[in-house]
Amino acid sequence: MTNPGSPLLSVRDLKIHFPIRGSQGGVVKAVDGISFDIPSGRTVALVGESGCGKSTTAYGIIGLEPVTSGSIQFEGREIAHLDKQSRRALATDIQIVFQDPSAALNPKMAIGDSIGEPLVIQGWRRDKRKQRVRELLDLVGLPEAYAERTPNALSGGQRQRVVIARALALSPKLLVLDEPVSALDVSIRSQILNLLMQLQKELGLSYLFISHDLSVVRHLADDVIVMYLGTVVEEGGAEALFEAPQHPYTQALISAIPLPDPKAQRSRERIILKGDLPSPLNPPTGCPFVGRCPIRIEPCGNIRPSLQPVASGTRAACLVRAPVPLAA
């Protein structure tokens, strides 16, 4: 149904606001006007620190948070405000994998039943279901016999494989991966990351990859979107964004990751930001990053910068690094 070349998912000026109850009132602008595309077969990563709105964006896309305004199109069809029935139908196309596989699985349900549950909901017959569950276990590298076990008999990494298998049950086109390896042991993470890369290749999946771990993002993502306080501060191809980040927040974020190499780490120039993230209840009026920015200039306190292309190949929202070109 998609035109060739048009994105699988297209988000435009998405806003997800939460009203605050009580006498004080007010509104938390968790996501405040972001736009991006996920082309078919690619991995787009949303990165940023807690409270930046990356997970809320993902929940908006899969319908777990109500969208305040803006558009989300999947294969050209608007999905921002679906009724229950259409949302259920869309589950065959978009699925999510959460961070903690232990919380995502019913502890009393056999693994095979968990994986087969989406098939039950979509009305698959029992024998076809069994067959599909076997295929899925094989796909994620688990022995067939695991279908009979319960989650507590499995390790964290194996449970995450089960969650991935369940997400793939209905052959979705887009998988939302919300910190899929953050809860796993270091020695297990690379197994799951390899599995995700292999599945993408085999099944032509598209990923929306949410992570705070930039080393993992650089490894997996094609495109990266850096969020801060509900807005996009920089976006671009992973290569360019990690090679030559332009926004001072992106630079600080990348430089804050300690390299697992003591000699390189010692000789590295690092940017240590002052202060904390501002409260989303009371964000700065101009650039959201102004309070912690090492290169801010006078107008940054008043003018909210828009994303502008920069020479390195990314687009940044920064009055200093990516000034708006003067109108001809």
Added chain:
Amino acid sequence: MMTETPPRDWTPVLAIKDLRIQIGGLDVVDGVSLTAGRGRILAVVGESGCGKSLTALSILRLLPKAARIAGGRIELEGMDLAHLSEKDLEDIRGNQASIIFQEPIASLNPLMRVGAQVEEALRLHRGLSHAEAQREALAMLASVGIPDPQNRARQYPFELSGGMCQRVMIAAALICRPRLLIADEPTTALDVTIQAQILDLMKRLRDEVGTSIIIITHDMGVVAEMADDVAVMYGGRVVERGPVDTIFAAPAHPYTYLLLATVPRLDGRRKSTLRTIEGIVPGVDQWPQGCRFRSRCPLATDVCARRPSLDPVDAIGHAAACWHKDRLREIA
């Protein structure tokens, strides 16, 4: 603060010798020996279940009820903490040695103003008056980077961010200028830009006060950033230890080697298949006899059924517990 740099050398401030910790009759920490030199930072690294946190908790005898020290010595400047009375330990906690945890918000008293929590150790151990303790606490809060300490000191933990709470924890832990600070995953719950601030702060305080630091972490990046010395734990044992540069440049234990190789790196080749360690971390009741890594080790042979000792690799403190140190190049 101080004009002279405090000494950093091999004089042991803490020496753990052949420590064994049991839970339900199982040796979850099995013969661990560690030394923290004066003014140095020792990183203890490993995955969940390796015994690193239990080892850290045992130093100030803060183990959960189910766990008990079954053997060994824990010497803080020569004094054996493993066999000290609870009353004598109270004189040491927060005074000569302090500990900070992963979740600052869970470690602070939610009903007590943060200033009072920083003062507490001073009043307890130094017998300072309220006014004196308050003055020192405010100075300490300022030096750990709390802006506007006068007002912040009057707030409760819930009014502070996670990074701020961790600074308060560090201020409270360091207020009596302890000889030893134990930091159990101190930045795991924090965002990376805040992690960078906290790690920077810990190093600065080490430089100024001369406190020895033991940092417990699973993050090889944090190890590279912080450590002078490293101990790698697996299955309740130290499998390798040595100076940080040696451990990263020339690991001698296959577990250390693989742990470093599995992590995607900011300077690695994108989308390449990552190295993996086969299998899973076995439960404490499923550890194999002999070398506990052998069920996952690509170099394992029959000899590994016997326990390898932590033997020196060189003369500058690098040691590894592996029968096949000379075969490591086979997995490179």
